[in-house]
Amino acid sequence: MGMTGEGFPAITTRRDAVVAWGQKNSLWPMPFGTACCAIEFMGVAASVFDISRFGAELVRFSPRQADLLLVAGTVTFKQAPILRQIYEQMCEPKWVISMGVCASAGGFYNNYCTVQGIDQVVPVDVYISGCPPRPEAILQAVLKLQDKIDRPQAVPPAQFKVKEPQFDY
Ligand code: SF4
16 A cells, blocks of 8 residues: 555555455355254354354355355265256356265265265365364354355366266166
8 A cells, every 4th residue: 555646545545356356255056055054054143153253244145146166965876967067057266175074985874875075076175174164163164165256376276076977877
């Protein structure tokens, strides 16, 4: 910030920095809640933890109005194409948080019907460990994602676990 000749403050910045600032502070999450982890997400949206302090309280249930896909719970192979379709219907830029061990790695459902990690279906930006993760862990994931949006060069982009995602379940 500097002073102009008439004594008014002048702010200089970069356009992409302003855009990133707006994006990271106005995330619109779409919860893909399939199991108990979704209850913890409800907790973080309520008044005690109050995710609105971080600008991410505007939960949407239409992918076209959301830019943060929050997968909370077990994902079966039958649900995988639906999850993928929801992800594809979201407008760019978009991000994904994988909440809990079930979404991130299948959890203790190591069986024929459970996807062993949603990064086989959608690229994941931030993982949350735990079963179930505490609401504070969700807040920390949001902060990590905000940091990633702020410094895209410093953080690797979201990746699939497999080279080519499989959707022919
Ligand atoms: S990680 Fe635990 S709490 Fe979350 S969906 Fe799986 S079993 Fe439920």
